[in-house]
Amino acid sequence: MRVSEMLKEIRGPWLKRVSHTLMRGEEGREALEQTLNRYYDLLLQAVATGDPGWLKPLLIEWASLRTEDELQEVDLSLSPVMAAMIGETFNVAREVLEPEAALELYEALLPVYTYSYTEIARHEILLRVSYVSSQLDKVKDELQRLDRSKSDFISVAAHELKTPLTLIEGYAAMLREQIRKEEETSPIVLMLRGVNNGTTRLGEIINDMIDVSLIDNNLLTLSFQPTWVNRLIEHLVEETTTLATDRGQSIDVIPFDGWEKQTFADTERIFQALRNVMTNAIKYTPDGGKITVSGRTLPGFLEVTISDSGIGIDPEDQSMIFRKFGRLGAVATHSSGKTKFKGGGPGLGLPITKGILEAHGGTIWVESDGYDEQALPGATFHVLLPLRNEPPDAKAAKLFRSAEENLDS
Known part of the structure; x- marks a missing residue:
């Protein structure tokens, strides 16, 4: 018996067995059987021509149907499906065909199924790599956006703080000038020194913020x-x-x-x-x-x-x-x-x-x-x-020369 004839003989039992294995409920089984029939037609063509590449378009289509939620999972979702289809093929062949015929079918289908399993796993991996890369690009873009926002905030905050700080320093200096030398030890002088120390430290922080903003925006000018x-x-x-x-x-x-x-x-x-x-x-x-x-x-x-x-x-x-x-x-x-x-x-x-x-x-x-x-x-x-x-x-350089x-x- 030729391999194509054996495949045709086990087609009905195979279709029933695989559809029940992959989908326990009745809902959606008809659509699944249509997909399985498409696969079986291509399987027959691949065996007849000796070229498993006939299955490639359908395998790519199946792999491409994975949702974003499925792509987030580490496990490959279609590889177990393909493994179940391969397993049921051999089970049905053993039950329906004579042992010698079943063995002949195994030998003919093994390279085709190996190709199918490998190809679908490869495309799933490529899709997952593409998905992960796109997610990384999104994260990178978001981090860059946050960094720009942080830089913008630093720049605005530094310049907004600079003006009131200058006023505080100015008024503190004016108060200091109003105090006579004999009052150097008065509590007010000590308070003004505290204000001066605080404004000096705040001024250093503001200047640092301005410097960071200049560096971030490539605006730092150097006088060589x-x-x-x-x-x-x-x-x-x-x-x-x-x-x-x-x-x-x-x-x-x-x-x-x-x-x-x-x-x-x-x-x-x-x-x-x-x-x-x-x-x-x-x-x-x-x-x-x-x-x-x-x-x-x-x-x-x-x-x-x-x-x-x-x-x-x-x-x-x-x-x-x-x-x-x-x-x-x-x-x-x-x-x-x-x-x-x-x-x-x-x-x-x-x-x-x-x-x-x-x-x-x-x-x-x-x-x-x-x-x-x-x-x-x-x-x-x-x-x-x-x-x-x-x-x-x-x-x-010319000036220094x-x-x-x-x-x-």
Whole structure:
């Protein structure tokens, strides 16, 4: 008996068995039987021609009918259906046909069913990959939208706060001028000092917010001028020594080859970046700790390292600290303080530092063995700054060259 004839012989029992296996109730069974008949017609064609590709359009159609809810599931929904159809084919063949005929049918159908199972699984996987990719794109778009909203809020809030802060500072200064020298110890003077300290800190936060907004919108302008890293480090230590001394900390500077080289950079911005790293080191180093500033010269770059003997940073958190508001620890335990041990802040200093250095063509990263308040593994921040013989701006470079020529003559 030919394989096509065997398939025709078992068609009726197969259709009944498979339809009952796949759908227990009567509702929808007629539509299912129509679909199964289409599949069986193509199965006959595939066996007759020896080409299982006849089944491909229908298999793709079945895979494409999966709903979004089904695509969310990890399991492949049609593979079990195909497995049931294959299993019932062999069961019916064993019951209806002679053993030799059933075995012959198995051998003829095995490559066709293998193709069907593989093809439908492949298309289901492709559909799921496409679905997951589209969901990831949606999440990415939403995150970008939220980030833009956050940047817009920062920009608006910073500028809106700037005006009333200026008024407060102005009126406080006017009140201060009205007080005679003999009243320096009066409670009002102490109150005004408190107001001044508060407005100064608020002004620093607002300026940080403005800087973040400029960096986010690629509006940070740099004024390149001759810069010497050794002088910046000396100035940095002078400015932060008092803060460190108040905490019983020491700051050691280890000179390195090339730190006296002239480069071109925005001196104020680079100093701001280094100061942010230094105050961060002071903040996360316990009282009595040690901070070391050193570095090295690399081809085309100067690397400044600021190491501390502090509590360290877990590896999984080392990239987060360079993101806006990416502070460590629970928000509920936040405590404000610029250099107080583990004192909180808005989480803008290191992101600003990263933005400043990247605008210069440099970068920053941190190394730490982990977070441990007992073992104190510490952390080392690496600041990489390009060495430039002239400003990147052609007009500024020409201006500096002319000035040098005039000095030489």
